[in-house]
Amino acid sequence: MEEYALSTAKYERVVLKLSGESLAGDQGFGINPAVVEDIALRVRKVRDYGIDVAIVVGGGNIWRGLSGSAKGMDRAAADYMGMMATVMNALALQDALEKQSVDTRVQTAIEMRQVAEPYIRRKAIRHMEKGRVVIFGAGTGNPYFSTDTTAALRAAEVEADVILMAKKGTDGIYDSDPNKNPNAKKFDTLSYIEILNRGLQVMDTTATSLCMDNKIPLVVFNIDDHENIVRAALGEDIGTTVGGEA
Numbered sequence: 001m002e003e004y005a006l007s008t009a010k011y012e013r014v015v016l017k018l019s020g021e022s023l024a025g026d027q028g029f030g031i032n033p034a035v036v037e038d039i040a041l042r043v044r045k046v047r048d049y050g051i052d053v054a055i056v057v058g059g060g061n062i063w064r065g066l067s068g069s070a071k072g073m074d075r076a077a078a079d080y081m082g083m084m085a086t087v088m089n090a091l092a093l094q095d096a097l098e099k100q101s102v103d104t105r106v107q108t109a110i111e112m113r114q115v116a117e118p119y120i121r122r123k124a125i126r127h128m129e130k131g132r133v134v135i136f137g138a139g140t141g142n143p144y145f146s147t148d149t150t151a152a153l154r155a156a157e158v159e160a161d162v163i164l165m166a167k168k169g170t171d172g173i174y175d176s177d178p179n180k181n182p183n184a185k186k187f188d189t190l191s192y193i194e195i196l197n198r199g200l201q202v203m204d205t206t207a208t209s210l211c212m213d214n215k216i217p218l219v220v221f222n223i224d225d226h227e228n229i230v231r232a233a234l235g236e237d238i239g240t241t242v243g244g245e246a
């Protein structure tokens with residue numbers, strides 16, 4: 001396995017956004033323990049470099065709001081179910097990380113006191129300062145939002161240097177869908193305003209504008225190779241970098 005010098009670390013604190021799908025493995029739904037274990041191994045490596053890690057996890061592998069499983073349901077109810085799904089993923093990640101001897105705390109935006117801590121910003125920061133990986137569950141706690149928006153919000157709140165956005169099946173941002181257009185061009189760097197103007201499907205517009213307004217850099221990278229989590233956290237040139245000083 002590749003090793004890196006400690007001094008190569010570019011970021012001090014990262015928010016890693018894992019979609020629910022990234023925990024599902026090839027079956028595309030549910031939680032694949034071997035995949036989660038492999039991801040946890042990489043998160044541990046990042047932590048071992050002394051980088052503070054907060055994870056925002058999605059829920060699309062279990063339940064998706066209106067766009068998926070919940071057609072015809074009340075929007076808010078479907079969204080709350082989506083937020084519950086993210087908590088299941090958060091607990092799976094916590095379990096896998098603790099098995100790798102990584103100290104973790106799950107904090108949820110909807111109180112579940114028997115299961116996890118409630119989200120408290122200053123506590124989350126304190127946990128990271130003590131070397132714990134903080135996993136944020138239940139999104140923002142509000143329907144009509146996404147876990148991408150959660151990543152943007154939490155990154156701003158905990159003053160993360162970057163959002164590392166793991167994507168399945170794509171190695172960055174393209175000017176059109178590379179699965180449909182063989183001439184699609186990949187961006188190495190991009191600005192948020194370009195994402196909005198071009199209508200690129202990187203994340204929803206709420207998340208994009210939150211990142212833009214708060215000048216939070218974003219790295220979009222391919223999670224099909226889990227080692228990319230480490231590369232992205234160390235600031236290697238992979239995927240597409242948005243905003244910041246790119």
Ligand code: UDP
Pocket residue numbers: 018019020021057058059060061063064065066078079080081082083085086138139140141142143144145146147148150
């Ligand atoms: N969700 C929500 N508010 C939030 C975050 C998530 O209502 O702040 C719901 C929404 O229904 C969404 C689902 O939770 O469809 C799962 O989150 P998301 O789709 O962002 O997960 P991912 O696509 O990253 O797996």
